[in-house]
Amino acid sequence: xxxxxxxxxxxxxxxxxxxxxxxxxxxxxxxxxxxxxxxxxxxxxxxxxxxxxxxxxxxxxxxxxxxxxxxxxxxxxxxxxxxxxxxxxxxxxxxxxxxxxxxxxxxxxxxxxxxxxxxxxxxx
Numbered sequence: 001x002x003x004x005x006x007x008x009x010x011x012x013x014x015x016x017x018x019x020x021x022x023x024x025x026x027x028x029x030x031x032x033x034x035x036x037x038x039x040x041x042x043x044x045x046x047x048x049x050x051x052x053x054x055x056x057x058x059x060x061x062x063x064x065x066x067x068x069x070x071x072x073x074x075x076x077x078x079x080x081x082x083x084x085x086x087x088x089x090x091x092x093x094x095x096x097x098x099x100x101x102x103x104x105x106x107x108x109x110x111x112x113x114x115x116x117x118x119x120x121x122x123x124x
Contacts (some may be wrong), residue, residue: 028102035098035111038072043115046092050119053090058083065092074098085121094116 045068049061062083069076075096082093093116100109 031100031102035100038074038112039098039115042069042072042074042076042094043117046115046117047119048096050090050092050117053085053119054121059086061092065094069094087121089118089120 026120046065049056049064053061062078062081065081065083066076066078073099077093080095084091092110093114095114096112098111098113100111101107102109
């Protein structure tokens with residue numbers, strides 16, 4: 001009978017440790033996943049706008065990309081967005097940083113993004 005008392009108490013501590021670990025992982029995912037999803041969606045917009053580079057004006061492409069960046073709360077401005085059209089390809093570059101605040105300012109991670117899209121131009 002005495003042996004079962006010692007075994008019973010050990011399992012509760014292990015359960016609490018796993019619940020704490022699970023809570024921390026959940027919190028980290030809660031903070032990181034929205035930033036990754038927004039940056040992926042922004043990259044898709046860059047690809048879409050570059051695909052129409054042969055028929056759209058560069059100013060309009062810039063306007064559409066900056067509008068979508070503002071909508072997704074991505075800190076891209078004219079300064080860190082570069083669009084170049086050559087003879088055979090169009091290149092869209094966006095360089096930006098997104099700060100992620102963990103535990104109410106206890107730690108701030110700055111996630112740097114350097115997204116580059118290059119698409120060939122087709123004669124229309």
